[in-house]
Amino acid sequence: MASQVAENLLFSQFSSKGFxxxxxxxxxxxxxxxxxLTELYTRLNDDFDNDHPSPIFVDRAFFTSMDEGFRAIYAQSPVIAxxxxxxxxxxxxxxNKPTVVILGQDPKNDHDFENIIVGTPYALHSKECRIKHTKRYFEMVFVLLSLGYRVYLTDIFKVxxxxxxxxxxxxxxxxxxQERFFRILExxxxxxxxxxxxTWGNEAANSLSAVNIEVPHLRFLHPGxxxxxxxxxxxxxxxTDANKLEYWRTRIFESLSGLGAIES
Structure with missing residues (x-):
């Protein structure tokens, strides 16, 4: 269902002011x-309809910890995402669609790389992931899109x-x-x-105790x-993924009624 309409989606088409x-x-x-940063987003956009995208890397100097002791661990880490x-x-x-935020905990990768591997939450920039590895996430996001929302996906800890x-x-x-990331999130x-x-899962939800939120926070079980x-x-x-999606579709409709577009 969702994978069949990917050509009708816009990926990270920020307004000039928004970007x-x-x-x-x-x-x-x-x-x-x-x-x-524009070049990185251009590459991620190029991957959106690419069946076999190449990994995107940046130098490890892309991020510097404020904790001097942690920098040694960072330097020795087999992979940073x-x-x-x-x-x-x-x-x-x-x-003018209203925006809903889906907030994840952090990225992850289980392959060794010398440089930082760059992606997006739930790898939804990747066609291969949307139809295979993270299909359940994409289908849940698509429910929000079909209800008339723009969906902004981000992680609490982006590293x-x-x-x-x-x-x-x-x-x-x-x-x-961590406190730097909390400030960025706000x-x-x-x-x-x-x-x-x-939020999907307790880790993301509980981390928000340190973040100022002025909109409804909807806690859901992690889809994994x-x-x-x-x-x-x-x-x-x-x-099953189908039963989770059915529950999500019902609950999200109930939870968002009265908060902007509901087109379904």
Whole structure:
């Protein structure tokens, strides 16, 4: 269903003013210019309909921890991943769609790379991922798109550092860096002005205790299979992707009614 209408989607088509703000925000966190950031988004856009995209890399100097002790761990990490925020919306001529934010915890990768691998939350810039690896996420996002929303996807912690002593487990970022990401997240919310914020899973939801939120926060179980036990208890039947999607479609309609476009 959702995969058949990908040609009617716009991926990260920020307005000029919107991209100016987002690029300023990201440039305050990462070592990157607006021109270089534009090039990264151009490559991600090029991958949207590409069956076999090439990985995108940036130098490890792209991010510098504020914690001197953590820099040694960072240097030794077998893989570091970065997710850049993205936007999905239907290409229907409506430029005034209300925005819903889907907030993830952080990126992850389980392959060794010398440089940082760059992607987007749930790898939705990748056609291969949308129809295979992260299909369940894309189908849930598509429900929001079909209801008339623009969906802004971002992570709380946009850098994931693999623990050098335990591949491929996450190495927790030092508090000083976490606080930087919290401040960035608040700036993102101010920039995109969402009508609601959705989190998938407890990690993302609980991390928001340190972030100022002025819109409804909708907590959902994580769509991944690791949460299947909780899903089965919640929906009372087999936690297949189809059953999760059915529950999501019903609950999201109920939760967002009265918060802007509901076109379905």
């Amino acid at each position: 100016e703000v987002i690029s300023d925000i990201l440039s305050s966190l990462f070592t990157i210019s607006k021109t270089e 970065v997710d850049l925020p993205s936007i999905l919306e239907l290409d229907n001529g409506d430029i 994931w550092v693999c623990d050098p002593t335990s591949p491929y487990s996450r190495c927790k970022l030092p508090r000083i860096d 700036l993102e919310f101010q920039a995109v002005k969402p009508v609601a914020l959705i 299979r690791a949460a299947n036990g909780a899903w089965k208890r919640l929906i009372g039947k087999s936690p």
